[in-house]
Amino acid sequence: MTKFIKAFFKYGLIIALIFSVCLSYSNFTFAEEGQPTEAQVKAAFIYNFGKFVEWPADRMGGKYFVIGVYNDDDFAQVLTEIVSGKFLHEKPILIKQFSRIEDITGCHILFVGYSAKDYLAELLNRAYKSPILMVGDMQDFANRGGMINFRMVGNYMRFEINVNAVQKTGLKMSSQLLKLAIVIK
Amino acid sequence: MVHFKDFSIKKKVVRLSMLVSVFALLLTSTSFVIYEIVTFRDAMVRELNIYADIIGFNSVSALIFDDPMSAEATLKPLKTKPHVILAGIYKKNGQIFAAYSKDNAIKGLHLPQSLQIQTDEYRFEETNLVLFKRIMYENEQIGMIFIESDLSEMWIKLGRYAEIVIGVLILALLLAFLISSRLQKMISAPILHLVATANDISEKRDYTIRATVESQDEIGTLANAFNEMIDQIQIRDFELQSARNGLEIQVKERTKDLEQEITVRKITEVALRDSEDKWRRLFEESYDAIFVADSSTGEILDCNYAATALIGRSKKELIGQHQRILHPHKDSVEQFTETFQHHATDMQDQVLETQVITKDSTIKDVEIKASIINLGGRKVIQGAFRDITDRKIAQEKLKFAMEELARSNAELQQFAYVASHDLQEPLRMVASFSELLGKRYKDKLGKDADEFIGFIVDGASRMQRLINDLLIYSRVGTRGKPFQPTDFSSILGQALVNLGPSIEENEAIIINDDLPVLLADEVQILQLFQNLISNAIKFRSAERPVINITTRQESDKWIFSVRDNGIGIASEYHDRIFVIFQRLHAREEYPGTGIGLSICKRIVERHGGNIWVKSEPGKGAEIFFTIPIQGGNV
Numbered sequence: 001m002t003k004f005i006k007a008f009f010k011y012g013l014i015i016a017l018i019f020s021v022c023l024s025y026s027n028f029t030f031a032e033e034g035q036p037t038e039a040q041v042k043a044a045f046i047y048n049f050g051k052f053v054e055w056p057a058d059r060m061g062g063k064y065f066v067i068g069v070y071n072d073d074d075f076a077q078v079l080t081e082i083v084s085g086k087f088l089h090e091k092p093i094l095i096k097q098f099s100r101i102e103d104i105t106g107c108h109i110l111f112v113g114y115s116a117k118d119y120l121a122e123l124l125n126r127a128y129k130s131p132i133l134m135v136g137d138m139q140d141f142a143n144r145g146g147m148i149n150f151r152m153v154g155n156y157m158r159f160e161i162n163v164n165a166v167q168k169t170g171l172k173m174s175s176q177l178l179k180l181a182i183v184i185k
Numbered sequence: 186m187v188h189f190k191d192f193s194i195k196k197k198v199v200r201l202s203m204l205v206s207v208f209a210l211l212l213t214s215t216s217f218v219i220y221e222i223v224t225f226r227d228a229m230v231r232e233l234n235i236y237a238d239i240i241g242f243n244s245v246s247a248l249i250f251d252d253p254m255s256a257e258a259t260l261k262p263l264k265t266k267p268h269v270i271l272a273g274i275y276k277k278n279g280q281i282f283a284a285y286s287k288d289n290a291i292k293g294l295h296l297p298q299s300l301q302i303q304t305d306e307y308r309f310e311e312t313n314l315v316l317f318k319r320i321m322y323e324n325e326q327i328g329m330i331f332i333e334s335d336l337s338e339m340w341i342k343l344g345r346y347a348e349i350v351i352g353v354l355i356l357a358l359l360l361a362f363l364i365s366s367r368l369q370k371m372i373s374a375p376i377l378h379l380v381a382t383a384n385d386i387s388e389k390r391d392y393t394i395r396a397t398v399e400s401q402d403e404i405g406t407l408a409n410a411f412n413e414m415i416d417q418i419q420i421r422d423f424e425l426q427s428a429r430n431g432l433e434i435q436v437k438e439r440t441k442d443l444e445q446e447i448t449v450r451k452i453t454e455v456a457l458r459d460s461e462d463k464w465r466r467l468f469e470e471s472y473d474a475i476f477v478a479d480s481s482t483g484e485i486l487d488c489n490y491a492a493t494a495l496i497g498r499s500k501k502e503l504i505g506q507h508q509r510i511l512h513p514h515k516d517s518v519e520q521f522t523e524t525f526q527h528h529a530t531d532m533q534d535q536v537l538e539t540q541v542i543t544k545d546s547t548i549k550d551v552e553i554k555a556s557i558i559n560l561g562g563r564k565v566i567q568g569a570f571r572d573i574t575d576r577k578i579a580q581e582k583l584k585f586a587m588e589e590l591a592r593s594n595a596e597l598q599q600f601a602y603v604a605s606h607d608l609q610e611p612l613r614m615v616a617s618f619s620e621l622l623g624k625r626y627k628d629k630l631g632k633d634a635d636e637f638i639g640f641i642v643d644g645a646s647r648m649q650r651l652i653n654d655l656l657i658y659s660r661v662g663t664r665g666k667p668f669q670p671t672d673f674s675s676i677l678g679q680a681l682v683n684l685g686p687s688i689e690e691n692e693a694i695i696i697n698d699d700l701p702v703l704l705a706d707e708v709q710i711l712q713l714f715q716n717l718i719s720n721a722i723k724f725r726s727a728e729r730p731v732i733n734i735t736t737r738q739e740s741d742k743w744i745f746s747v748r749d750n751g752i753g754i755a756s757e758y759h760d761r762i763f764v765i766f767q768r769l770h771a772r773e774e775y776p777g778t779g780i781g782l783s784i785c786k787r788i789v790e791r792h793g794g795n796i797w798v799k800s801e802p803g804k805g806a807e808i809f810f811t812i813p814i815q816g817g818n819v
Contacts, residue, residue, distance in 0.1 A: 051322075156251070
């Protein structure tokens with residue numbers, strides 16, 4: 001009996017393996033073909049960061065959860081695709097693109113690419129006030145006062161968190177997130 | 186091997202109590218162990234669930250941000266739980282994400298590389314408990330946790346339990362044995378005492394012994410009942426003893442009675458044998474042939490010597506045969522039996538005349554007197570046969586002689602009638618011519634001639650009367666008329682008219698009853714009355730004649746009586762007066778032919794009656810005659 005069960009389990013596992021591999025291609029949320037692109041991974045990370053961060057109650061009065069993208073139309077495009085139909089903190093997500101710093105307002109997360117490296121101080125200043133969770137993709141972003149920064153470790157996409165910067169904004173960040181992050185002080 | 190039910194009560198009590206304690210203990214232990222297993226399993230499942238929850242919660246971000254290193258870190262603390270041998274975190278698509286193995290050398294050996302199960306569940310395998318748990322985040326499944334736990338801990342625990350149970354069991358058995366060994370005496374001792382008492386009683390046959398009653402429980406009741414039973418047995422024993430003594434006396438008395446009875450019986454037997462001998466001799470020596478036959482089957486059972494002589498067969502040839510062989514009739518057995526039965530039942534004690542056939546086919550006439558007797562419960566018919574062959578021959582001869590006589594008598598009567606009738610004619614001639622001679626030649630032929638002629642005339646007239654009477658006499662037999670209803674009163678009247686002159690002359694007084702009407706020949710009855718009345722007048726005494734005619738009925742006949750007060754008849758002549766030509770007196774004293782009463786006798790006899798006289802000399806005479814009611818023989 002047990003022999004039979006074992007055999008069943010063994011072959012069942014093999015079949016399940018093959019089956020799940022097949023599934024993984026069709027079901028993959030990120031990609032249409034093969035592995036997800038770096039932009040897609042980053043977009044998904046940004047969406048997921050939203051889950052582990054708490055904004056002050058007065059910032060959660062609006063109808064949408066707004067993610068802003070500064071000066072990066074391509075990424076905004078990818079992000080829109082990734083979050084389409086999804087919710088954060090029970091609100092539909094709205095992607096806003098900003099090309100000017102003065103326009104940046106009313107968003108919960110702001111992604112700044114490499115192009116923003118010269119205006120960091122001004123951007124961060126705005127972010128601390130609002131507060132906005134600023135996610136950057138450039139070297140030393142966290143060291144320079146940015147809250148979360150993407151960084152590749154081997155083949156894995158990782159991220160840095162500047163705990164002081166986060167505390168300064170008054171946003172509450174889950175330890176779960178911190179646990180995964182490369183913490184910068 | 187001794188069966189349990191044959192054990193002594195002592196043993197039974199001890200074993201029963203031990204058995205009960207063992208069972209109770211086993212039951213308790215078993216339920217305890219089962220409870221333990223169930224509880225342990227539940228606890229294990231609960232524990233693994235908690236682990237899965239913690240790990241799941243801690244690996245949410247790792248899963249979300251695709252950080253297997255972090256996920257593995259969440260699995261690391263399982264090291265403190267030695268029974269958890271395998272654990273794994275799987276991605277939403279079922280692919281392995283992070284793995285843990287208690288022993289690194291066999292890492293991933295049993296851990297599935299992908300999971301199909303997407304629900305919370307657990308199952309107990311041979312020695313392991315396997316648990317699957319979903320990792321949820323914001324109501325969304327983001328992965329699965331797999332934990333496999335070794336159950337050997339449970340089995341070790343159970344083994345320890347078993348050891349304890351066995352230990353306790355042995356201890357309990359010992360205790361139960363010790364306690365019941367002591368306590369069994371409470372139950373077995375009174376019973377053993379009862380048994381010993383019963384054995385004592387049955388061995389010594391001493392019914393005065395009693396069991397002591399020590400308790401008021403069922404055994405006490407039993408002992409009481411036992412004692413009561415012994416009481417009764419004692420009473421019965423005593424009664425039996427006295428009955429036996431009484432019986433001995435009775436037996437003695439009865440023996441004495443029996444001896445007397447036997448003596449009496451012996452005497453009776455001797456008497457019976459004598460009687461039997463007598464009967465046997467009577468039976469064997471009887472002149473009559475005697476047959477004894479079964480009344481229903483007709484089988485001959487016995488016969489005597491005379492019987493063998495009669496039939497000409499030996500006893501051997503006769504006994505056992507059907508009695509039909511005695512008779513010449515050729516009837517079938519059934520017909521014979523029927524006839525025979527008829528005779529046996531209806532004609533019992535009547536004499537049956539029949540025939541028998543001898544061995545040499547000679548037919549003999551016999552007269553059988555049969556009677557049915559009971560012989561040892563069987564109905565038998567005993568028949569005494571008398572050989573009447575000789576008598577029959579004699580009877581035949583007699584009959585022939587009688588017929589001959591009657592014929593000659595008739596011839597004689599005819600002759601007498603013819604003779605007397607034919608005699609009348611010449612006689613009348615002699616009488617009338619001698620009378621004429623007397624008248625014409627009176628005193629002419631001399632005195633002597635007249636006297637002689639007178640003698641002739643007288644003789645002729647007497648002869649005429651004689652012939653007349655003879656004619657009447659013979660006519661009674663030959664010229665009788667057929668019988669008709671006849672009024673005897675009117676016939677008597679006519680007779681008195683005919684006798685009128687004689688009655689008047691003698692001044693006779695006639696007294697008569699009313700007479701009946703009977704079948705008779707009226708001419709002859711007239712003659713009868715005339716003769717009797719004229720005789721009564723004729724033989725009158727000096728007194729005036731008184732004649733009484735009476736009658737009375739007696740059974741089937743009428744008795745008539747004609748009584749007078751005449752001279753009477755001496756008894757020695759009573760028979761003679763009815764014989765023809767017999768006279769008691771001289772013709773000169775009383776005229777008559779001596780035929781009158783003979784005619785009367787013949788008439789009465791022709792009517793089937795009798796006539797006789799009752800008389801003494803000087804005291805009158807009474808003549809009786811009878812006429813049957815239905816008339817006489819024709």
